[in-house]
Amino acid sequence: MARQILRRLLRAVAALLVVTAVVFTLLHLSGDPAYILLTPEATAEDRAAFRAEYGMDRPLWVQYGRYLGRLVQGDFGQSLSFRTPAVAVALERLPATLELTLAAMALAVLISLPAAVLAAVRRGTLFDRALMIFTLIGQTVPTFWLGMVMILVLAVRFHLFPASGRGGVLHLVMPATALALWLTALLARVTRSEMIEALEQDYVRTARAKGLTERGIAARHALKNALLPIITVMGLQFGGLLGGAVMTETVFAWPGVGTMILDAILKKDVPVVLAGVVLVAVGFILVNLLLDLLYTVLDPRLRRA
């Protein structure tokens, strides 16, 4: 067990190295921040001083090595455009992203799980078919388009919700719903097929033979066994969303991690982009690690591994 965790951690670190190296190179290839961030009137000396201040006059691999060195000490550098610690710029947006992600996740789980379990139990009925059509549509409609249509109808036409920004619960309704649609479709699809498979197992027949109610069988026997893959999907999605739902956040001008990284990329604010990407990658890796631990808790058979 401990070895397994150690191995996963090592791989996680390797992944982080690759991610930062790729982003670092990309940012470097894209041009000189000294020309983007300084005013056009700046002299050659000004630019040289700027580069020297941020160590940009050194070779790329030296810059990367230095960056890693500072990173190990928890120093992500200063934001080039805000002149504040880059990690603070990134962390500042985390609550907004968490709020949106958790709301969408909760909505998706509350809708998809009961609906999918019911569909699996009543396989082939009208309800089951309706759900399958819904999942097909849910996985087809682009989130950002749905967001715009919601703004069009619910905000512009009927003035039910504010069109953009973050504030109270009303602000959250549309972005969370738009984001939840795809998640709901995915979770419903996975849950339904896992439940159908679980319901075909021998222990379900045994339970039925013992005279348990169908409801009891579905909830206590089948769902319990179908839960592992469902949790996997939920976890991976949550991990992915920590990077901010870039498209949803953009459409609704939601001040989350996604829009932050997008802004920083467009401004070529190197330290902030890197801090954001590292944050995202760490979140994703942590979620993966937690999932692996969770498996062994939920499924004793995996403990022997």
Added chain:
Amino acid sequence: MAAQDGGEQAGVLMGPATVSPAAAEAPATARPAPRGRLAGLVGGGLAILLIALAVAALADVIAPRGYDDQDLAFALQPPAWAGGTWSNPLGTDPLGRDVLSRIVYGARTSLLLALGSVLIAAVIGVTLGLVSGWAGGRVDAAIMSAVEAQLSLPYLLFAIAFMALLGSSLTNLVIVLVLRSWVVYAQLVRVSVLSMKTREFVTVAVALGARARRIVFRHIAPNVIAPALVVSSFQLAELIIVESSLGFLGLGVQPPTPSWGSMLSQGREYLGSAWWLVTFPGLAIILTVLGANLFGDALRDTLDPRLRTRARAPRGRFRRTLKETS
């Protein structure tokens, strides 16, 4: 589906694009296509795709106007049934360009890009998957670590960074799209090669003294065509969405060339006043993606009846086997 928010990283291994190793093992001629509903779906999906392709190919004939014919006197005309005229059935944009014509020409851009990228990604991914699965050892480790490295990048953010920083040229767009898909092929093909390596027909070929290249390309490769075809269908849907997402952010095809994503981007600025600018390109995307997804779903069910209506999630161990050498 990674372009959909949330699927960003995880999507590679799931969503409708997931084809389990079981699917990979499915022989190409598993069973004649079932009739009825399923065949209808295959037909439906295929019909939508073919119509979209025909529209793209015949854009010059179908489109009532050129995609960049501006007429400022007729700017922001609503669709014909909403107060506009039939000369611009779906209305006009702020430059007075015909929305219908731009959607028709946009099909050319969006579909060609997605289709071309899927093809390139398939060739690269299948080849690397074959090599990786057959060669094993260091070659396998190298290719698979490239796959893993890429999967640990949040794809959409990476794509945005790539396009924003290196410039939104057509070449870069294709590179970004290919990068999204090759991994899926490589993983899928590798897993099926691993399972086929121990099968009798391979052992016999080896025993008869066939060379590695001949075994891989003559005996093994034909068996991965079917699952690769299924994946291609889903990847087409995926890449259309990725392309439109990038276009929406202003990082895709540059004006005046129309693509469905860039039309949405423009429409967003007129959300309050011109609903048709956002609605119709979006519907074009949805319809095409739906066609590709339906086709993929039906194709998978046809090629491997065991997988019917199963969108299986990778389990803990299974997920690991997919990523590591099993």
